[in-house]
Amino acid sequence: MGTPSLHLNSHEQGLVLEMVEALGSSLKLGEVLDQAYGLLARLLPADCAAMCVSQPELPGGYDWVVTQMPEAFVTHYGELSAVDFVREAVVHQPNVVLRDSEMVAPRALERTALYQRCHEIGFPMEHVMSVLLDPRGDWHGGLTLYRERQRPFSDKDRALLQRLTPLLVNTVRNCRLLGHESRRATLLDTLFHHQGAECVVLAAPGREVMRTEHVTPLLERWFSPLERAPGGLPLALLAPLTRPSSAMGLEAPPPPPAWLREGPVMDLRVTYVPLPPDGQGRREWALLLRETPHGTPLPDAWRERLTPREMEVVAGVLRGWDNQLIADDLKCSLGTVKKHLQHVFDKLGVSSRAALLHHAARKR
Template identity: 90%
Template sequence: MGGPSLQLDAHEQGLVLELVETLGSSLNLSEVLDGAYGLLARLLPTDCAAMCVSQPELPGGYDWVVTRMPEAFVTHYGELSAVDFVREAVVHQPNVVLRDSEMVTPRALERTALYQRCHEIGFPMRHVMSVLLDVRGDWHGGLTLYRERQRPFSDNDRALLQRLTPMLVSTVRNCRLLGQQSRRAALLDTLFHHQGAECVVLAPSGREVMRTAHATALLEQWFSPLERGPGGLPLALLAPLARLSGARGLEAPPPDAWLREGPMRDLRVTYVPLPPDGAGRREWALLLRETPHGTPLPEAWRERLTPREAEVVSAVLRGWDNQLIADDLKCSLGTVKKHLQHVFDKLGVSSRAALLHHAARKQ
C-alpha cells in the first residue's frame, strides 16, 4: 500500500481547504456530503460515484446519500451486492483506500460477475477506487468512484482520498449521531407533552435518566414506601424491564402495559422504547397516566358492535383519548378514528360527547 507522498498544486490545496470547511459546515448528512462531493469531483474527476451509509434498523439496507450513477445500478444493487468484488475487498480493510488493481488483476476484471452485470445494464465500469468508512457502532459508510477505460486512478489520487478519509469518517459519524439524538429528543418531547401523562426515562440497567415534574408525586400516591426501591422507583415497574436485559432483550417487543386499579381511578403505565443512543444502548420511557372509572358499556351496544369497536367505546367511556386507546390496542391513530366513525354510524350519534351522554342515560 506504499506510494509517493501526496502532491498538490496551489489550486488543489485551495479545493482541499474548501472541502474541509464544507465537511464541517452542517450536521445534515445529505446536505454536507452532496456539497462535499462537488468539490471532491473537481479534485478526483470521475465518470460515476456513489456514497451510502448503512441503516441499523434495516440490516443490509443502504441509504444512498450521493448517487452519480446510472439509475439501473442503484435499482439492481440488491442483486449486484452478492457479486460486488469492490465491496468484498474494502470490507476487510476499513478506512483504507483501494484501487481496482489492488482488488482484482486487470486480466481477471472483465471475467468478474460484477463487471459483466454492469455492462449489461449500460454501466461501463472499468477503473474503481473505493473506501469503507468504518464509523463504529453497527453501521458504516462507503465511497466509491468509477472511471472509464483510459483513465486509471493514480497513486496521487489514492493518497489524496486516503488523506481525506478520516475527515469523511468523522463527518458521517457526527451527522448520524446527531440524527439519532434529534430523534430521541423529538420523541421525548412528544412523551413529556402527552396529555395528562407523566414520564420517567430509564437506562437498560434500570437507572433513572430523567423524569417529568409531577412524576414523583404520582408514584408516591400509588406506591407505598415498601413498594419503592432506591430512587423511589416501584419495583413492580422495573421487573418487566429487568427481564429484557441483555442484547437479545433489546430486540424484544415492549412489555405489556401495567395497570393498578383504584376506588375512583386507575393508574396505567405504558412502556415505550426509545431510539438507541450513540453507544447503541436503548432506553425506556415509562408513561404514567391516571384514568377515571368510566361509564360501563351498555349491553345493548355490545350486541351491535364488533369486539374491537366495543373495546374502543369502553376506552372512550373511561375518558381515554385516541392516542391512549391506540397505545393500548397497539394500532394507529387512524385505525382508532375509523373504529369510532363506525361506532357513531351504528349507534346514531355524532360525537364523543354525544356517545358519553347516551351511555350515561342507558345506565
C-alpha cells in the first residue's frame, strides 16, 4: 500500500507546525495529546475520535486520553470490542494508517457486526480511519477517527495522518518514559532524604539498583559477612522479596512486614516500600533502613489511663520517633497519630512531646 505525495496549503502547513510544537510542549501526556488533537481535528475533520494508551502495570487496562465519542459507544464498548474489526486490523500493521476500505472488503462495511451494533445504539458510524501507535516497547497506543456521514477518508487524509504518526509515537513514548522517570526520581529523592533513614532500591529478583551513601557501613555494623549475600545485602532482607509468593512482577505483592533487629543500645528497623514500575514495567522496592535508640520505658501508671493504640503512639514518642515514623510503623495516617497524641496529652495533663518525655523520665 503506497503513500501518495502530500501537498499542503499554507494554512495546513501552519497547523502541522503548531501540532509539532504542541507535541513537544510538555511531558504530561493527557495535556499534550488533548492540545494536539484540537489541531488535528482542524486538519482531519471527524465527527468522533478516540485515543488510548495501554497501561503495562494493569494488563488489559487503557488510559483513554481523548474520548470525543458518544456516551453510548463508551458504555457499550465492552461488548463492541468483541466485534471491533478496526482493532483487529491495526494490530497486524502497527504504525500504518488504515481506512475502513483497507480493513474490510469493498462494500462490506455495512454488513459488519460493529457497523450494525453501532447503528443500533444510536452511533451512525459510516467511515473510520485508525492507526496503532507502537513504540516497540511493552505498551502501545491507538488513534481512531470516525465519520457519521457518507464522506470517506481520502488518500490525502491517510497520507497526512501517516506523516504525523511518527511524531505521535515519539510523543507518547517520551511522555510515558521521561514523565515516569521524572516521577520516580522525585519519589526516590524523597525516600533518600527521609529523616534518619538510609535506602536501598532493589529490582527482581533481589538485584540492587542503587543505595544511599551510608548503607554499606550500616549493613556491616548489623550483619556479619556470613549473613550477607555476595553483593553485600543481608540474606534476611532479600528473603521476603525472592519467595515465589512474593515475586516482583507486574502485579506487585503487598509489602512485606517491617523487619526488626534489636541491639543492646539501638534497634534496626527495615521498611519495604513498593515503587512504581520502571520504564520497562518491572516492579522495584525501596528498603528504608533506620537505626533507632532504645527509648524510655512506658510508665506502668500510664497503662491504666491510655488505650492500647495510645500506648503504641506514646511508645514511639519515647523511642525518639517523629509523627511520620510512628504513622508508618502503625500503618495509619499522620492525622490519626496527631489525634491520638492530643488525647494522650489531655489524659496525662501535659502540653507537649517534650513534657511527655520529661514526665516519663521522672517516673522511671
